[in-house]
Amino acid sequence: MTIGPTVSGKIALARQMARSALARDLGDFGPEVVAKAKLCLLDFLSCAFEAGHHPWSRQAVAIAQPGGGATIIGTQQLSSPADAAFANAVMGHGLVREDMHAASIAHHGVVIWPTLLALSEQAPLRGARLLTSAIIGYETGARIGRALLTSDLARLYRPTGLVAPLGAALAGSFALGLSEDAATSAIAIATNTSSGLNEWPHAGGSDMYFHPGFAASNAIKAIGLAATGAFGSETILEGEAGLFAAYRRQVAPDCIALFPNGECEIMAVYNKPVPACNFAQTAAQAALHVSRELAGTGEIDRVVIRAPDAAVRYPGCDSMGPYRNALQAKMSIPFSVAATLARGEIEEGNYAELADAGIIRLVSVTELEADPGFTAAFPGKQGAEVTLHLRDGRTIRHALPDVIAATPSDIRARFRAAAGRVLGEDRTHRLEQLIEDCERLGNAGAIAAQCRLETDRVLRSAS
Numbered sequence: 001m002t003i004g005p006t007v008s009g010k011i012a013l014a015r016q017m018a019r020s021a022l023a024r025d026l027g028d029f030g031p032e033v034v035a036k037a038k039l040c041l042l043d044f045l046s047c048a049f050e051a052g053h054h055p056w057s058r059q060a061v062a063i064a065q066p067g068g069g070a071t072i073i074g075t076q077q078l079s080s081p082a083d084a085a086f087a088n089a090v091m092g093h094g095l096v097r098e099d100m101h102a103a104s105i106a107h108h109g110v111v112i113w114p115t116l117l118a119l120s121e122q123a124p125l126r127g128a129r130l131l132t133s134a135i136i137g138y139e140t141g142a143r144i145g146r147a148l149l150t151s152d153l154a155r156l157y158r159p160t161g162l163v164a165p166l167g168a169a170l171a172g173s174f175a176l177g178l179s180e181d182a183a184t185s186a187i188a189i190a191t192n193t194s195s196g197l198n199e200w201p202h203a204g205g206s207d208m209y210f211h212p213g214f215a216a217s218n219a220i221k222a223i224g225l226a227a228t229g230a231f232g233s234e235t236i237l238e239g240e241a242g243l244f245a246a247y248r249r250q251v252a253p254d255c256i257a258l259f260p261n262g263e264c265e266i267m268a269v270y271n272k273p274v275p276a277c278n279f280a281q282t283a284a285q286a287a288l289h290v291s292r293e294l295a296g297t298g299e300i301d302r303v304v305i306r307a308p309d310a311a312v313r314y315p316g317c318d319s320m321g322p323y324r325n326a327l328q329a330k331m332s333i334p335f336s337v338a339a340t341l342a343r344g345e346i347e348e349g350n351y352a353e354l355a356d357a358g359i360i361r362l363v364s365v366t367e368l369e370a371d372p373g374f375t376a377a378f379p380g381k382q383g384a385e386v387t388l389h390l391r392d393g394r395t396i397r398h399a400l401p402d403v404i405a406a407t408p409s410d411i412r413a414r415f416r417a418a419a420g421r422v423l424g425e426d427r428t429h430r431l432e433q434l435i436e437d438c439e440r441l442g443n444a445g446a447i448a449a450q451c452r453l454e455t456d457r458v459l460r461s462a463s
Contacts (some may be wrong), residue, residue, distance in 0.1 A: 013237040013256055014191075017143075018183035019138045020258045021170050026128045026439060028218035029135060033264045034115075036206045038435050039411050040099050041273050044092045044113045045431075045451065046415035048073045051094025054207040057407040060090035069439045070118040071452040078452075082220040085295075088114035095348070096330045097275040098284050100214075101138070101268060102106045103379040104145020105278075105310070107152050108269070110212040111164035112137035115219045116130035117448040125175055127441030133167035133175040137264055139258050140187075141167025144237070147253050148244060152418055154198070157247060161196020161211040170220035178227055181256035186223045188232025191243050195219035201316025201331050222463035270405040274346050279311035282384035282403040287340040290386055297342055297358055302389040305337055306371035306399075308378035318368050319362065326351040337386055338362035356412050377401070422453070 011019075026034065051057050052074040061072055063083075069078075070084035073091060078084075092098055092110040096192040099109040112134055120130060125448050169190035174184035175415070196211040203240035226232065237243045238252035245252075274281050311317055316331030329335045330353045338359045353359070362440075376385040385399035406414075412432070419428040431450040434441065441447075 010254065012184070012234040013252060014187040014232075014234055015180065015184045016169060017140055017258055018173070018180050018187060018258060021140065021174055022178075022180055022183060024132055024136060024174070024259075026132045028259075029132075029264060029398045032064065033135060033266060034131055035125055036266050036269070037134050037138075038438060039271065039408055040109050040266070040269065041113055041134070041435055041438075042432070043099055043229070043406075043411050045073065045413070046108045047093070047095050047097055047110075047420040048088055048091040048451075050414075050418040051091050052422065056093075056206050057087075057091040057094050060213055069120050071448045073448075074453065074454045075452045081224075082217045085114040085216035085454070086213040087120040087218050088117065088206070088215040089349045090315055093209055093212045093333050095275045096277065096327065097270050097272045099271050100278045101142045101145065101265065102278065102382055103268065103427040104142045104272075105149050106141060106145050106159040106163055107212065108138045108141045108160075108164050111160065111168045111215040111219065112141075112171050114212070114216040115168040115223075116175055117451075118216075119172050119175050119222060119223070120445040121448050123176055125444045126301075127447075129175055130441075130444040130447075131438055133171040135264060136174050136258070137167040137171025138265060138266040138269060139167070140170045142268065143256050143258060144243075147195045147256055148248055150248070151313045153247055154310075155313060155315055156198055158196030158198055158208070158211050161215055162194045162243075162247060164212065165190040165193050165215040165219045165222070168216060169222045172219060172223040175228065176223065178223070182226040183227075185230060185232035186226035188234060188236040189222035189225055189230060190219050191236040192232075193222065194243060194247075201319065201328060204257055204328055206325075206326065208326065210385055229386070257345055270403065271405060271411055272412065273406040275337075275348050276330040277314070277317060277333075277334050279307065279317045279382070280330070280333045282382050282400050283311075283333050283386060284336045284340045284346050285404055286386040286398045286400050287337040288346055290388055290396045291341050291344045291381055291398075293396050294341070294388070297362060297410055299390045299392070300362060300388050301365065301391045303334075303341070303362060303366040304339065304389070305331065305333055305368045306385040306387075306389040307365060307368065307374055308382065308384075309370040309375040311382070311384075311394040312368055312370045320363055320366070323354045326354065329354055332355075332363075333368055334361065334363045334366040340367060341388075361431065375385050421440040423451075 064079040068080040200207040319332040381402040
């Protein structure tokens with residue numbers, strides 16, 4: 001039964017999006033969009049493989065119930081789709097290097113890919129449908145996030161936890177071929193799970209790592225409930241107690257169009273070059289430039305960082321310490337810049353020595369300021385400037401108008417390195433080929449299965 005108009009005479013936003021998404025196929029998208037989706041999948045997997053040994057990853061895997069048919073990446077363990085999606089999302093988020101959509105201040109890939117990979121092992125799913133589902137998921141979460149999120153809201157609630165469950169729910173609904181009614185209900189039920197508080201940067205907790213896990217797991221459950229006939233509140237977005245009223249405290253827009261004028265939000269997603277907060281990326285890159293003009297950090301008297309207001313105001317980004325754990329340092333723009341200046345490089349090792357005297361001294365003489373020009377250009381561009389005031393009176397300054405994203409070759413190289421350490425070179429090559437040939441795959445579940453440590457034995461026994 002298709003309900004259609006609400007009592008106000010308008011089609012509910014959730015139904016508008018479901019109707020639009022379910023009419024899509026891969027042929028609607030250009031080759032650059034399809035290629036971007038594949039790169040995002042490679043990058044998600046590289047993060048998950050590389051972060052598999054971190055404490056939060058091990059914790060997420062430990063609570064997954066054994067049994068079921070869904071792969072937990074980099075392990076021999078099979079679990080339920082919801083538990084596997086939870087664990088894989090946590091691992092994908094574990095480096096703080098996941099892909100980023102600046103306008104929604106959210107990481108959609110670490111929710112969408114775990115959801116779709118888990119579903120791909122539960123029901124027949126062709127590769128072309130997997131890619132189309134992912135593109136829809138990025139589009140949905142990003143468009144809702146653009147309309148919903150403000151810097152004030154993001155100081156309190158984690159944007160990924162608010163909007164990514166909705167995108168993943170519609171992505172999974174498309175993947176499984178749900179009806180318009182069921183897809184609308186999946187969005188509605190998933191919206192009820194929107195959550196994630198931003199106290200962790202202040203308290204030093206590891207809550208953040210689990211936000212995508214809850215989002216992916218809840219999306220799986222919302223899809224499953226809708227598929228069995230559960231009926232969600234169709235006006236969950238614009239209703240008087242819906243998402244916009246609850247979080248934005250404003251009336252929702254009349255329409256949230258997907259793919260307007262052929263535009264795809266996944267093309268606005270960038271892949272981080274640095275394992276740190278999105279807002280620390282450009283400033284760290286600018287700091288790398290100025291570090292090359294330094295004889296030594298002892299010359300530095302004062303550091304001034306200028307960035308968009310959204311960056312300065314995001315929780316933890318202005319932290320001057322003390323830093324209880326690497327996550328707090330990765331969130332801090334002053335720490336990221338100071339570590340880059342001290343080490344002359346940007347890498348995971350920058351966050352290994354939180355009490356390094358040289359880094360802490362630089363943090364203590366750092367000023368972080370909102371820049372009107374960078375603020376006006378955000379979120380289309382994420383600029384930053386780093387100025388060093390030296391003890392001899394000289395200044396060294398470098399500004400970047402936008403973040404320099406990881407290139408496709410960067411993404412492939414780090415995927416091969418991370419996956420190779422876990423799977424070995426041959427199976428890593430096979431996994432990369434499966435993703436490269438994804439639109440031609442008859443069974444997209446082969447991608448998830450290839451991420452399992454026992455894949456070779458399973459494939460031989462099935463042949």
